Each structure stands twice: as structure tokens, then as C-alpha cells.
Amino acid sequence: MKANIVINKITQLIPVDEIKGPRRGIEMKNIRKIEDGIIAIYNNKIIYVGSGELPDHIQTDNDTIFIDGSGKTVLPGFVDAHTHLVHGGSRENELKMKLEGMSYMEILKSGGGILSSVKATKKATEEELAEKAMKVLDRMLKMGTTTVEAKSGYGLDVESEIKQLKVANKLNDVHPVDIVSTFLGAHAVPNEYKDDVDGFVEVVINDMIPKVSEQKLATFCDVFCEEGVFNIEQSKKILEAGKEHGLTPKIHADELYPMGGAQLSAQVGALTADHLAAAEEEGLLAMQREGVIANLLPGTSFNLNVGKYACGRQMIDMGLPVALSTDYNPGSCPTENIQLIMYLASLKYKMTAEEVISAVTINGASALGLQEKIGSLETDKNADIVILDVPNIDYILYHFGINHVDTVIKNGKIVVSDRKLIKE
Template structure:
């Protein structure tokens, strides 16, 4: 006889996000599919039934219920999806804060051997165990903020062995931590000092040595490239992405973050699943992305931390038909934060999104941006039982970005298991 492992009942408002099967665009981004006085029944880590409480009770009336959780009228959403992080790295760069306050730009810091290259030096010196412990701390913070699936990029090694070291740590975290990790190889994150002035040679190294070995060891699902002035040109990016595509990697690209190089257009041309940043993307680039179905991953905490007056044009993306996702861009330089609640607020205040659009961008669209939309991102029968229950005062969706600077998460359930309760980690 089938049993229900966990029944969550007395849910005040359940935002299922159910609807169109695929990334949401336009007006569909405002559809959160609320259910009042709801319940969710979980069996074998997946949703067995969800919806109005009476209907759920009726469906499971003949089944044994192993555990019940009274939501006490709380708000419940799908587990949040984090589609863009640089999770595994060593060191920190608080010394760059004063430089930024004096007006030194991101690219100027990079040219002086700081920025990414500073983290590269620290990451190369770190052991796998040291990288694991640091990344685990950040992954715990993301989980406490409601993240149940997280993408993690390499890109702070810039040699074959150091890139593999980062990717092995990502795999180890995926195998040992409650949060599911999606691994992205980003050896093309910067041109290392030993290849300064020889970006073409480093591009060849990535294509001929790094990508094949990462694929052979099955350490990444995606390949990402930082397409930007002073980093990788459009043509270098195209060559790397084509080589990755030929090997069977999914494609992503850091596109048009600082200058409008044509990264958005390239993402459409290459069939990338997502283009990230996009602060300087042109109308033509956004229109090409919309036509190709490329998801735009916006990173408002990055532009906030860099003190930029211009942010990604998320409103224009939605109007043009681009599916929009949101992320922290957690990294040690331009966005040293794991705060998903902060991103919710910035998504409203700096990008002009409604709370409903923000939640869509951090659940459904974020899930599709890392190829996991069939499994997570909505609360529907058959999907993984990943969900977040919020504190009593956060009774409405709008309250989450409205009361900013606060983590409103009370309980997180991952694969049907309670891993955060009353704001504290339970796993392990």
C-alpha cells in the first residue's frame, strides 16, 4: 500500500506557479497560480497531490500518512532556483572596495591584476578540501534563503588542473549537500597573466585541452564564456561555444555586461540556453534572444554593488518576449552575496519587476535557465518536492521584497525532506 511520507496542510496561500510547460514570457510571467487553504502530499521525494486542502485529503484518504506538518496559515512557494553563481573559489576581495569607492572601474581593477585574477591566485593555492569548506558555507547560506537548486561555475583556475579542481568540488557538494548543483565549466572567465596578450592561444588551450577533458570526466553540463572587451571577443567566444556544442555541452554566455559587443546576438545565433548580465544589450540583441528562446538571466545585485546607474532592462526584455530569470551572481568580487531576498527587492526596485514577475524569474524561468524545468520550479504532481515556507508575518508575496534586508524563510523542504526549520539547518 502506497504511503504519504509528508503531508503539509493548513497552508494559507500556496503559489504553485503551475501553468505553461516552459519558460514564461510576457504576461505569463505574472501568473503565480495561487491556491488558498491548500495542502501538499509528498511521497518518495515527489509531489503526490497538491491544491485545495479538501481535494488533497480526498485523494489520499486511503493512504497511510507517515508525518504531518501544520503550515499554520503560512505562505508557501516552490524552492527557489539559483541559475548563476561562481560558488567555488578561495579568498575574498574586500580590499577592492576602497578602489571602487574612488571610482576605479571593474575592468581597470582587472587590468591591474586584481578582480578575477586575484581570486585565480588564491584558488590555485587552495586545496580541494579548503575550497569545499568555503563553498559549503555559502551553499548553506543559499539554502537558508530558500535555494534548493543552484548552478555553480568554474573559472577561477584558468589551468586545466585548477579548473578540474573546482569542478570536482562542485560534484562533491552535489553528492553530499541537500541542494542540487548544476555544474558549468567557465575556463573562459578571464585570460590568465601567463597568457597576457595571447588570448588566442589561451582560447586554443580551452578548445583543445580543457573542454575535451572536462567532457571525458563528465564534470560539467554547460560551458560559459565571458564575452567582453578586454576578456574574450565575440569571435573567440563563438569558437569556444562551437567547440563546446560539438562535444555536447549546453551553452551559456556572459553577454554585454559592460559594452554592447553583440553577446546577446551571439547567444541567439549559437542557441544558448541563457545569456547572463545583459546591461548593455541592444534592442536588436534582445529581439534576437526572444526569437531564439534564449533566457535572459539578470543580476541586479551585481550592478547594485558596482554602483552602476544602469541596470539590465528586464522590463524591455519582458515586453520583447524574452524569458527573464534572476540570480545573485554570487562571487567574491562584483557580487559577494548569497542573499536571494536582496535580489527579490532589487528585482522590483532596480529592474522594475512586479513581485509576481520576480517569483517567476526565481522559480520557473530560473529552472529552465539551467535545464531543470521539467523537475523543479513549480509545485505540480510528479515534480520534485522542493518548497519554501515563509515566516508568519510574510503572508503575501509582495511582503517578501517589500520588507527588505530580511530573510523571511522559515522552512525549506528538499526532495520531501525538511532541511531547514525555523530558520535553522537540519540536514546532517
């Protein structure tokens, strides 16, 4: 077999292999580190991972692209399993409100927050939404993110929710980054239903979910289970309805207040429970028993600046599989920089570099049900590879606030080289 691309002389190669599915507990820390590493790619697949020279059965010729990994660290492509990719407008005006002491929920109740983004998203055309999201994806790709989850939730009516999901699906066809869509019609309560939340829940269940499912626009169904938004009973009804229509449950759980969202994630068989900054031990134990992945979003806690972070260290020590994501959105966490998220997780959750890498690769892939295809560097897996201009993974976290990515290979194609996007 002839290799199209070979990365050789790699100073530190981290394949994150040997364990199928999400890593948990000590598995998150115990990852292989290969010196003088080498990877061979044929078309869109990895065909060899090891050290030293290629084995005899892997051939090269004058057409083979060789990439020198000297002084570099090579990782699986980063997986950002919680984003609000498609939206209209921005909310920089809320920074002043936050500095003046208004809370996230106070801004929302005043007509800002998610509801502000809803207005902007409804006004925007599909073309305008796609153009804005394309720029976001470009920035993510240059930061090493090769797969993202994209939620709706800035429509809150059938037409606008479908518009968001259609944009995400179209972008998946044209952009190198792979996009997995999530329906989040229950992201907030629209003003016309503020006195009839149950009525809006019925709209989500009886109108939105069937149409999203029928058009095959999403893989997952999510809900913002939070005080002042959707309670446990309402959230459960929505997630169970999603399951009936083939949508796997995810849940915004216990972000601001201990609502019992973690317990609910276990009850409904959610793939992930996200945020969890206010989750209680009972809920975390229920998640651990049912194998729910804790998808943590330290950038949101950092930006909200309320001093409340998820207990990431405790979660890992109790055996929960932990993933990390940006929560990219126009309000509570407007950043595409997953490397910043990795640093915050290390600082605020006391996660080691090895645990952080596990969280943004194989556990992120598992949080999207894609662990058989991406998330580790193994033979026959997709060739999603990030080359960082650092000598080891500790350096990624030590030298924070900059982009360490030099080269990105996505599905076997070089899409970022010398820190610049390569456009076809």
C-alpha cells in the first residue's frame, strides 16, 4: 500500500488509542506517548502509526507528501462536542450589563441573552447565517478543531429552527470541519409563551420535533433544563419525545442551579449531560452508573464570572468520562478557541495534560457517538490529525493564550499549513 502523506520524526506522538469508547478515571491519564513517531495516511484513512521507519508493506514515492514532525507534538483532531454554531447577530452590548452586576438570568428576563439572539437569527437569511458560521468554522479549524456539534435554539419556532439546522447541514457539505447537528428548540421560552411554558413544550413536542425528524436534520435532541427556563418534568417530556422520533438525548444540566438535570440525564439515557457547574453528587453518581458523559464547558463559567465551576477533578476521580467543549455562542461564551478551554480545564478542574487531551479527542468523539471513526490515531480510522508546534502536551497548557497549531489534516487532506487555511 502506498502512503499519500507521511508525518515522520515526530517528537511526541499521542495516539490516544488502546481503549475503545470514552476514557474514564485513570484511563484518561494513562495515554501512550511515542517518541520519534511516524504516521502514514492513504486517502482519508490512517494506515500506520508507530515509531522510527515505515514497515516494508507501506510504500512511498515521489508523490508522497512528507511532513517533518521534529520538535512537534501530533494529536488526533480536536472534537468540540457542544457549540451554538449558527446564529445571527452578536451581544457585545451585554458586557456592560454584566459589569454593572446583572446576572445571566436577569439579562435574559430583560429581553437580552438568548432572546436577543433569537431576534437576530429570525431576521437573518440562510445565506447570512451560513456566511457568519463559515467564518467561525475557519477559526475553529485553524485552532485544531476538526469536528463540531452545532445546536439550533435561536429560532424558537418551527421555521427558524429548521432554518438553523438546514444551514448547519449545508455547511457540513462544503466545509472541511465535520458538523453534527442537534435540535435545541427548547433553548428558551419565547415571549409569547412566557405565561404558558407548558404550551410551548407542546409546540416543541408536537410540531418541531416531528418536522426535524422527518427531514433528518438532526442527530440529537437537547433542552435547557434550568431554573426559569424548563423544569425537570418539561425537560423529560421533550427528551422522551425526541427519543420517539429517533433523536438521541443530550441535556443542558445544572448549569446555574442544582435542578436535578444530572439525574434526569441518567433517567432518559442521555449520551451527555453538559455544563454541570451546579450538579450535586447524587446526580453525578447516577450519571456514572448509566455511563452518561460529562461534557464540561469551563469557558462559559469563566465568562459568566460567577465563581462557579464544575467539579471536574471529582468527576474524573469517581469514574465519569469527561469531555471538554467550547460552548461557542454569541453570549455566554463567544470563543472558538478550544486550546483556551483546555487551559481553563487544567487550571480550574485540576486536570492533567493527559486528561485534557483525552477529553478533547476520544471523549469528545464519544460525546457525538463517533468514537469508532475519530478521536484517536489508529489504523483504519479517519485521518483527522493536528500537528502542534510544541515539544510535548504539557507545553500546550503551559504557554496559554496563543494558537499552537501548525498543520491540520482533515479526512486525509491538508487543510491548514503553516497556520494558514488551504482553500480548495
